[in-house]
Amino acid sequence: MNPSKFCFSLFFLIVLCPALFAQRATITGRVLDAQTQAPIPHTEVFISGTTLGCITDSAGYFELKIPFLPCTLVADHIAYESYIYTLQNTEKLLIKLEPRNFDIHEVEVSGKNRRKRNLRFFYSHFIEEYREKIKILNDSTLIFERDDMHFTARSNEPLIIENNYLGYRIKLFLDEFTVTSTDGPNGEQIPLNSMNGGYVTKLKGYHYYEPMENEKQLKQSYFENNRRLTYYGSYRHFLKSIYNNDPGAEGYKIKIYPENIDAAFYQIEEKESINLARQYIILADTLAVQYRFDDDEYPIPAEFLSDRYHYNMRKSFIYSTKQPFTIRSNGTSPDLNFIIQGRMDKKNFANSLPDDYTPPKR
Structure with missing residues (x-):
């Protein structure tokens, strides 16, 4: 083939586990030059995988909302080495950046x-x-x-x-x-x-x-519609249905191989009730996943299939590595440990959605 x-x-995109939930808490901090201790304004500070970021003020201070814990915080300035930190709580941060050494390399024509x-x-x-x-x-x-x-x-x-x-x-x-x-x-x-x-x-x-800011409403509507089309039927949409324990309501049907396995996804027992992210393991070797959707590409719940003469369908396969992985409440995962083949395959990082994206309701 x-x-x-x-x-x-x-x-x-960086393994962080287990993932604990936070109610959009706010963190504050300051960015300084590691050698001179002078504040560094105009430093970009963001949470990896999201749209959540800010710029330090003239005194190097910043304030930033966070979507979940732990998460990866990055501070980036063109004149300094990037700072990457796994944030475990809403601590106040003092970030010191090392000046960057710029090397000029000649291009080899050959x-x-x-x-x-x-x-x-x-x-x-x-x-x-x-x-x-x-x-x-x-x-x-x-x-x-x-x-x-x-x-x-x-x-x-x-x-x-x-x-x-x-x-x-x-x-x-x-x-x-x-x-x-x-x-x-x-x-x-x-x-x-x-x-x-x-x-x-x-x-x-x-x-x-x-x-990307666009003043034309038509262009903005184009972006929003494409984001919706990208979300529904994606592996993230599927994982959210697993987290909610009702994939049928989101248009999914799962067939398990070998067929003698009792459950496709097994939830590992949680020790803390405040943990709204859950760990799972796929017990089967292979899952065949069907996604059923209407002409507007919204999912068709299983209970409505008997009333329809027509629906669209896409199929994907999931191959287990028998390793545990985490699913957050919004369907994102910081440690995806299985292989996907088919439509749900995340084969185009450059065309992916941020972890804090919220899909529209129909």
Whole structure:
């Protein structure tokens, strides 16, 4: 089978577990130069994976709402090394940034053709959908490594991604983006250029979404509708239905393999009642997930199927790694530990939604 027709993805945007809930608490802090102790104004401070961010004032102070705990806080300034911190509570922060050393590297003319090939390969796996509407404004900062078995991309500076389909500008601190090939979802690794098996992509990093302002109402409505279409039927929508213990009400039907397993998702016992995030493990080897939706792409609850002569359907497969993972109350997960194939596959990070996105009700 051609690898381009058979792809799997595992996306990790920093593992934080367990994830405890917070009622949109507020944190405050100050950003200083680590060497001079002088305040650093105009520093961008944000919660990774969300639209929640702010800029320090002239004295280096900031105040920021947080959606859940723990979460990853990032402080970024062009003249300093980025500061990354796992926030466990609403403590007051004193952040000290180290000045950044700027190195000027000469471009090797002899490597231009190889770099073009690596860029094409990177784009084909990093942006698989709506590529004409998504741009990386500074792909010259990407650094590639490639051999017969692995492809890796890194960046020493944040990548700036403009998504004109969902209406976000994404700042991505890319630690590592890797592509490998396996002989089946849980099979052995095989060479990248093999005609069998499929690709597995993994991403590690921190990112921040900035909604793109648009004065035209028609364009804003276009963004909002595309966000809705992206959410419904996604793995996040599916995980929220699992968290609510009613996937049928959200249009999902799950078939379990092997069939003698009692439950697809097993909730691990919680020790603290205040923890509104839950840990699960998939006991089955494989789940076949059907998503049923109407012509407006809203889910059709199972109880209404008997009244309809027509509905649309998409199918995905989930392959278990038998490792626990966390689901927050809004369906997001900081430690996704299974492989997805099909429509729910998060195969396009650049076309993803922020963790604090709230879908519209019908």
